[in-house]
Amino acid sequence: MTQAQLGDHREDPTQVQHSGLSSPMWNDENLPNHEFITLKQDEVVIVMVPFPAQGHLNQLLQLSCLISSYGLPVYFVGSATHNRQARIRANALNPSDIAKVHFHDLPTPEFTSPPPDFNALSKFPSHLQPSWDACMLLREPIASFLRDISSKERRVIVVHDPLMSYNVQDTASLSNAESYIFRCISAFTSYTMICSSLKMSVQLEEELLIKLPALEGISTDEARDFSASHHPYMDIRSGDIHNTNKVIEGKFLDLLEQAETNQNKKQWAIGPILPTKLVHISNRNNTCLEWLNKQPPRSVLYISFGTTTSFSDREIKELAMGLEQSKQRFIWVLRDADRGDIFKGEIRKVELPKWFEERVKGVGLVVREWTPQPEILAHSSTGGFMSHCGWNSCIESITMGVPIAAWPMHSDQPMTSFLVTEALKIGLIVREWEKREQLVSASTIENVVRKLMTSKEGDVIRKRAEELGEAVRQSTEKGGASRAELDSFIAHITR
Structure with a gap:
């Protein structure tokens, strides 16, 4: 890199x-x-x-x-x-x-x-x-x-x-x-x-x-x-x-x-x-934060799968279609998994469906660089987080009071997604661990996104996440x- x-x-x-x-x-x-x-x-x-x-x-x-x-x-x-x-x-x-x-x-x-x-x-x-x-x-x-x-x-x-x-x-x-x-x-x-x-x-x-x-x-x-x-x-x-x-x-x-x-x-x-307690510096210049400043409160779904997950072209296409069909605002961090040495080797250029970014302009933002995740999660416009459920990401989301659409990939993530969705009840599961080798369809992604961001069930989950976040910060x-x-x-x- x-x-x-x-x-x-x-x-x-x-x-x-x-x-x-x-x-x-x-x-x-x-x-x-x-x-x-x-x-x-x-x-x-x-x-x-x-x-x-x-x-x-x-x-x-x-x-x-x-x-x-x-x-x-x-x-x-x-x-x-x-x-x-x-x-x-x-x-x-x-x-x-x-x-x-x-x-x-x-x-x-x-x-x-x-x-x-x-x-x-x-x-x-x-x-x-x-x-x-x-x-x-x-x-x-x-x-x-x-x-x-x-x-x-x-x-x-x-x-x-x-x-x-x-x-x-x-x-x-x-x-x-x-x-x-x-x-x-x-x-x-x-x-x-x-x-x-x-x-x-x-x-x-x-x-x-x-x-x-x-x-x-x-x-x-x-x-x-x-x-x-x-x-x-x-x-x-x-x-x-x-x-x-x-x-x-x-x-x-x-x-x-x-x-x-x-x-x-x-x-x-x-x-x-x-x-x-995150204090914004006045001269902060970041594409994601500038975009979030223009969005309504709790309206944006943040999507990031960490540094060890790579999606196939077909998986990326389904995710893109699901996000577009949900008609919800989103920031999608589209990056390949890290190499062992992040400073060496070419990075794969991930292809999105043709004209996808043009069609979602104003509603969705796709970013391919390193993002200030804690500050994005703490932003008042962020209302949900689609995550692989690495503990780093989860503890950040919990602390900032943001509910999680859990999509575990490996290691501790299946257990962490269970903790988030079943024990703490501050999230929804995107794909059950037992179905990990199955392609997650655009319609499944659309339904989970809509449920988390616009349904009464999503509102209850968000309220519980916000209350837990406040208690954690205290x-x-x-x-x-x-x-x-x-x-x-x-x-x-x-x-």
Whole structure:
């Protein structure tokens, strides 16, 4: 991917073209309550070790900015290529906040970066496997960095993705270091996966249990083997941090803790970690936001399937026809899945039906570049989100109070779509997981869009989503559940 294709992003993190957002929660005059750590800030350092995929890089960078707002030094450690990716795609973060994070670039291991197979029946991004395998070579440079920094500081706190557990195993050999896993998926998904691995029954009401999707088809054998290779090194951690909170998933956080009783690990549910108060910068210049400014309140459906989904030409045609026939306003982010190295290789030019964009002009907007998703979801004109149900997207949509048309593709997404549509009841399903290899017709898409955006049932769902979003945002304020958990974690690591 060329620099031009990425838009106006810059390499210097202080010059990144962001979504133009800031969070009053992070302003100097209104930082989280951190009086108890001011004397220790030069003694405790935090080292973030993300997994090299966009949804994981994004969350660890958001967490880095949030922790650094307490005055603690944070190092973001990864290959030079993926650190660069994290910086230029930072959404909802101020350049000044990112500038406080120390990016430690490791040499990027060589790996092939094939294009996604958009005609594959399975939507799992197996073309990314070479980049994941290559990250296993980072153990020694990470260990070297940890040894060096631990010799200079009182305590080193390593926060890492579960899929980087092998790479941070040397933390256990350092007397003044401890590690914590950051969970980039919902507590519900973590719980159901633990139940599956331990052959335990999932504790759900009978009417929900019969609708629970099977885990079959969510991954590949190679990806499962990759994940399993990290399991032996997860026990060295001191606890888990979750990008969710008790308002959203209190029941499932409790069930998860019960399922892990034998592990005796501390748990903190500190989400959402993205800024919850989005302040528009007056000179913000973005096509999507300018278009949204001209639309009626809650009238626009935002469509985006993340960075790991590719649609076939036929699937794109059906989606285009369904959107056009629904006669609803929409913003459609039409992008192919990422390659392992987003800076190399040509990007597929996705073809739309002839004259489609001309026919929907004024009603629909098709964009092919990186978009400021959190700000789009927070916009008053946005009334729905058609999503693959990656947890990044869902936690953003939940926080902004936007209902979801759930279309799961792989991995944790079937479980997350179940959480959204059945447990929280803030969305509608587009396509059942059991029918994942069937083409979703234009008429199906049209009907779901109309139901979400114009029906009484859609209005009820939207009201429930807005109420949940308000409760989630309040939980990040002083005295809220999420803020209390975050303060507790900071107090623990700076004890």
